Amino acid sequence: MPPETCGICGAAVALGDAAHVMLNAKSEDGVRDYYVCPTCFEEELLPHFPDPVGESDEEGEPSTPTDHPDETSPDESDATESATDASG
DSSP: OOOEEBTTTOOEEOTTTOEEEEEEOSSTTOEEEEEEOHHHIIIIIGGGSOOOTTOBOTTSOBOOOSSOTTOOOHHHHHHHHHHHHHHO
């Protein structure tokens, strides 16, 4: 099978190594269908799509949102207040 062309950098990439990317911008252009090399996928696309909250990372640890790292979720602040009340 001939290689695909990366839709970002134009490099030839084996189909088995390529990421299949579909974009549906809800426009009259319709769905756009691309193959992307692993390097462009990791460096150009993946940073735009962080793991959803509650999904696990590769080490099995829950992921944390990176949008507001200084904020705590309501569940975390309630647990901290309860622990403080119990020790006080």
